[in-house]
Amino acid sequence: MTTVVWWVRRDLRLHDNQALAAALTRARELVPLFVLDPALLAGPTSSQRRNAFLFAALRSLDAALRRRGSRLIVRAGRPEQVLPTVVRESGATLVMAEADGSPYARRRDEAVARSVPLQLVEGSTLRPLGSIRAPTGEPYRVYSQFRRAWFRLPIPSPQDILPAPPRLPPVPRLASEPIPESPLAVPERFAPSEDAARQRLQHFLAQGLASYHLRRNALDGSGSSQLSPYFRFGLLSVREAWCAAARYLDEPDAAAGARAWLDELLWREFYQHLLAAWPESARMSMQPEFRDVAWPGSNDALARWQEGRTGFPVVDAAMRQLVSEGWMSNRARMIVASFLSKLLLVDWREGERFFRRELVDGDLAANVGGWQWSAGTGTDAAPYFRIFNPVLQGEQHDPNGSWVRTWLPELANVPREYLFAPWRMPIEVQLRAGCRIGHDYPAPIVEYESARARALEWFRSVRQAQS
Ligand SMILES: Cc1cc2nc3c(=O)[nH]c(=O)nc-3n(C[C@H](O)[C@H](O)[C@H](O)COP(=O)(O)OP(=O)(O)OC[C@H]3O[C@@H](n4cnc5c(N)ncnc54)[C@H](O)[C@@H]3O)c2cc1C
Numbered sequence: 001m002t003t004v005v006w007w008v009r010r011d012l013r014l015h016d017n018q019a020l021a022a023a024l025t026r027a028r029e030l031v032p033l034f035v036l037d038p039a040l041l042a043g044p045t046s047s048q049r050r051n052a053f054l055f056a057a058l059r060s061l062d063a064a065l066r067r068r069g070s071r072l073i074v075r076a077g078r079p080e081q082v083l084p085t086v087v088r089e090s091g092a093t094l095v096m097a098e099a100d101g102s103p104y105a106r107r108r109d110e111a112v113a114r115s116v117p118l119q120l121v122e123g124s125t126l127r128p129l130g131s132i133r134a135p136t137g138e139p140y141r142v143y144s145q146f147r148r149a150w151f152r153l154p155i156p157s158p159q160d161i162l163p164a165p166p167r168l169p170p171v172p173r174l175a176s177e178p179i180p181e182s183p184l185a186v187p188e189r190f191a192p193s194e195d196a197a198r199q200r201l202q203h204f205l206a207q208g209l210a211s212y213h214l215r216r217n218a219l220d221g222s223g224s225s226q227l228s229p230y231f232r233f234g235l236l237s238v239r240e241a242w243c244a245a246a247r248y249l250d251e252p253d254a255a256a257g258a259r260a261w262l263d264e265l266l267w268r269e270f271y272q273h274l275l276a277a278w279p280e281s282a283r284m285s286m287q288p289e290f291r292d293v294a295w296p297g298s299n300d301a302l303a304r305w306q307e308g309r310t311g312f313p314v315v316d317a318a319m320r321q322l323v324s325e326g327w328m329s330n331r332a333r334m335i336v337a338s339f340l341s342k343l344l345l346v347d348w349r350e351g352e353r354f355f356r357r358e359l360v361d362g363d364l365a366a367n368v369g370g371w372q373w374s375a376g377t378g379t380d381a382a383p384y385f386r387i388f389n390p391v392l393q394g395e396q397h398d399p400n401g402s403w404v405r406t407w408l409p410e411l412a413n414v415p416r417e418y419l420f421a422p423w424r425m426p427i428e429v430q431l432r433a434g435c436r437i438g439h440d441y442p443a444p445i446v447e448y449e450s451a452r453a454r455a456l457e458w459f460r461s462v463r464q465a466q467s
Pocket of ligand 1: 371
């Protein structure tokens with residue numbers, strides 16, 4: 001009788017789960033195990049909101065396991081202590097888990113592997129981490145080169161997709177702790193179950209994919225899939241999503257949207273590979289000239305950005321959506337990240353930390369990648385002189401202003417022509433709109449043109465100091 005522990009981490013799904021499938025080829029008894037790791041759940045980069053999503057998703061996974069004759073065993077503690085205990089109690093001969101390339105996960109897995117037979121299986125990315133390399137053997141630092149190399153290799157095929165097992169082997173008698181209750185509610189936008197993830201994918205393929213390339217920048221997020229929390233916790237297999245979308249490449253009406261969406265899955269892939277190759281990029285600017293600089297932005301500016309009180313409606317709406325829902329669109333993320341790191345000159349790591357605490361999809365690789373790109377310190381760094389103008393961004397990507405008004409009720413009666421720059425309202429218009437600048441809504445924290453000039457000057461001086 002072979003007993004195998006299936007150690008669930010960021011793969012809370014039964015469909016297309018390669019670690020589970022590998023475990024099932026050996027197991028007469030299977031122990032689906034989740035470890036409540038204090039380093040992740042209560043550490044400095046933990047997030048109450050993500051915990052709420054995670055705990056609810058674990059309950060849903062447990063229910064799905066029970067429908068198949070199994071159940072989730074939950075234990076709290078440090079994995080390097082919990083795993084040997086569970087292996088001993090269950091008589092397991094093997095532990096199988098999905099590989100995770102983040103720096104903490106790698107250290108953790110090395111520590112666990114010292115005392116139990118741990119086998120890691122791919123599945124969190126489309127291709128194994130570390131497998132995409134330049135002819136020199138170096139990992140890629142530039143997305144377009146990574147993408148070209150990626151497409152030279154065989155792409156995932158629908159035949160690879162693994163169905164959810166209809167039944168699962170029995171679980172040996174083992175104690176399990178209750179899945180914790182979260183003090184926070186799960187954001188309504190994201191029902192925390194594998195079924196919900198799969199339904200959302202189907203809905204997006206049917207309704208959103210064909211127009212994705214045209215609508216993906218909508219600030220209200222209605223033009224994108226909103227699948228990121230599901231990928232973050234592995235409630236949906238990225239390989240399965242890839243294959244499902246790739247089918248539309250042959251449909252003339254949907255091909256452009258499908259191509260654009262698959263490219264975004266490749267950005268995810270790129271950042272996962274990048275972090276695995278350069279774990280130090282989580283804390284350090286990729287571009288050497290930014291490593292030892294002191295960013296001049298103030299704590300007060302950071303606080304106003306975090307609280308959505310900058311006086312720039314697009315920035316404030318995005319930050320209030322983030323704090324309220326744990327999510328915002330990609331375009332909103334780029335605007336607020338550019339605003340903090342360039343117009344306010346606050347160290348990108350402050351923004352990265354805040355995002356990671358607040359985002360339901362908060363993921364080290366994607367977040368660090370997005371922040372370094374936005375701040376101009378990263379790989380394919382956005383040129384430092386590319387600075388988003390929040391007024392123009394609002395005009396373009398929230399044209400009727402409904403998203404800004406949703407998150408900033410104090411601007412409800414501000415005429416559309418002033419909505420993205422309310423400080424331009426003459427005083428009588430302010431009074432009529434019930435929105436006095438500096439009283440009902442903040443005056444702008446900076447004047448855009450001079451802040452832009454200051455940023456350009458600072459970035460230039462940092463680069464020159466190094467050359
Ligand atoms: C400053 C900044 C911080 C970010 N932090 C995170 C984060 O912590 N977690 C996270 O998942 N994404 C992050 N992103 C990437 C991106 O904004 C989100 O993945 C996307 O907005 C999620 O919405 P969606 O699921 O509707 O995406 P879609 O547009 O439908 O894209 C599909 C999937 O592709 C992936 N993806 C899309 N764009 C990117 C990208 N630029 N980089 C990496 N993966 C991408 C996501 O998994 C996403 O769910 C960040 C971007 C920026 C600019």
